[in-house]
Amino acid sequence: MNYLHRIIFLSFSSLAFSQSPGGVGEVSLWLKSDAGRTTTLLYTDYSSNQHAISAEAEKNKPRYSLLNYNDALDFDGTSNFLKIPYVMETLNKVNLFMIYQNKNTNRESALLSTDFSGEKEMYYSTANVFRYNNEQINDIEPGKLDSTASLSMYSKFDVPSQKIGYVLGSSGKSNIYIGKDAGTRNWAAFKGKLPEFFIYRKILTQNERDRVNSYLAIKYGITIPMTEYLSSKSKKVWKKEDYTDYPENIAGIGIDQYSGLYQKQSTSTSENKRLIIASKELAVSNKTNTAQLPDQTFLIWGNSRDGLVLDQEVLGQQLLKRKWKIRLSAEKKEEAFPTEVVFYIKDIIPVIPEGKKLSLVIDRSGKGEFNSTDLETYSVGLIDDKGFAHFKDVVFDKDFSGTDVFTFALGSKLLLTKEIIQASCNNNFGALKLNIQGGSGPYKINLTKDNVLVQNQTSQNSKVDFNNLATGSYTMEILDKANTSSRFSFEINNFGSVHNSLAESYVLPQNGYIELDASKNIDNRGTHYQWTSDNGFTSTRPDVKLYEPGEYTIKATTSDGCVRISKVTVTQSSENGITIFPNPTRAGESFTIRARLSKAEDIYVKILDMSGRLAKERKESGKSFYEIKDSLLVGGTYIVIVETTTQKKTFKLIIN
Known part of the structure; x- marks a missing residue:
């Protein structure tokens, strides 16, 4: 199965010690475009195998370009391609990575193909891969090609071989072609940029894949979601x-x-x-x-x-x-x-x-x-x-x-930022911390309460504190050296009148969760929050995502012992949809796949690891509402595919 992640493009430094993508050794072939100090491209295998990489004729040579400020090969979509002698018949396991930016959005074109490779043939186009697109994974189709720079990853393992027909000495007869269809699939020649391509003759572990993907994501600016x-x-x-x-x-x-x-x-x-x-x-x-x-x-x-x-x-x-x-x-x-x-x-x-x-x-x-x-x-x-x-x-x-x-x-030239410390159950006075940015001192500062001047001062310091402020309505006016002024109003409230701005009830939307923040209007310094619910939910964060209906209680305890308790009711929407929660979750802990359908349908769930191997599958039938609970014992990133008779959804599940 092919996977493709979006990416941004960076550069390498050439060092004497052994290097490899993400520090993951045993790379079998590593093509990086390198123009040296000129715009004459060098085709170099940076692996220890030093495969010969060449263009057969002058017309086949890709041009020099940049991709995110790094050297890149630029293929013309007509005659440009590279040829790499590479033994395919002994290939049993492979992880292949390629960075490219497609410029032909009208037709499927060849990224990679092989010849004389028998049962180990590989062919790879701009349309037969999976690709990350923000938080979704999309199967690329010829009619939906785009020019976004992309990273593709291909995994294949335990490939049987009934014959060894083309292995000749150390190099063999088989070749890899970059940018050309060496077979009969009628793909167009690749048009676009390609800065890097490498192969491992092994299946990488989760940690190794994460390191390689991180290297590519940072180097080529591609967002790998929730990783x-x-x-x-x-x-x-x-x-x-x-x-x-x-x-x-x-x-x-x-x-x-x-x-x-x-x-x-x-x-x-x-x-x-x-x-x-x-x-x-x-x-x-x-x-x-x-x-x-x-x-x-x-x-x-x-x-x-x-x-x-x-x-x-x-x-x-x-x-x-x-x-x-x-x-x-x-x-x-x-x-x-x-x-x-x-x-x-x-x-x-x-x-x-x-x-x-x-x-x-x-x-x-x-x-x-x-x-x-x-x-x-x-x-x-x-x-x-x-x-x-x-x-x-x-x-x-x-x-x-x-x-x-x-x-x-x-x-305006003055940017004022402030921190208001409200009165508490133990202290009837509040405070204001002021930070003046963008102007020049000295600053003339006037503070009024209920339209009566209570403080005025001149300060060279851009940070000024006002303590022991009684409850009431205040106005602050500031004038800097250049006579640029700014003005704002604020309130110091009695603790008994403070609330956390949460409503009494909420309805879960179709996307599966609501976000609530209990810290609004509460002095947040040292405040401890405790969320509990009759559905078993607990959290000590002020801001939470709620996926399930239930009665929720929020207890906020300030650093000096003041307590505010609020209650919230969350109900389930009657809208149809499929969601998975909580995500991320921990190894060994359960997650839920919820499907609310317009009619009774069968449901099929597949869970794959990032190499494409099936980790779990579930089939159920005859219902319009499903809540499928499951768990995974091994941490990592998984692809969850949920199919019903009328729809198909793909999720990325993080197990910590």
């Missing part, structure tokens, strides 16, 4: 909790010498250079980027599902609804480094209004709420004639906490 990205040393550089709110367009900078990975600038190929982050300064290619970063340094980011539109103005600023989480992983905490952030804004903000400016805003707390005092802003340095905004010398994860969340903002 933790691993370094060659199996260190987690993008974690499962990062997917919760930031599941899309994952890309990154990565230096991993055991993988030959030296990606110094990157973008998500699925968004056509919407956001680019480069170590030091953006260059034409990875090779021409002069930044030097230590080995095992990774800077990985992904964005929320929110749209590329400005939110409502708050405190003189409009933040973009979409947010990005970024994770720094390094062997030493001192290895935060300056970057250039480039963001395409022309279709979002065609013209910057008079008196306003564009900023990059980083929430150093990593929470992504952008309402605390842990914010830092970077002013735009340049908006070029193509509509790209450039932000120079941006340093992520200055506090070495591991993560930041960032977005972009349009507004």
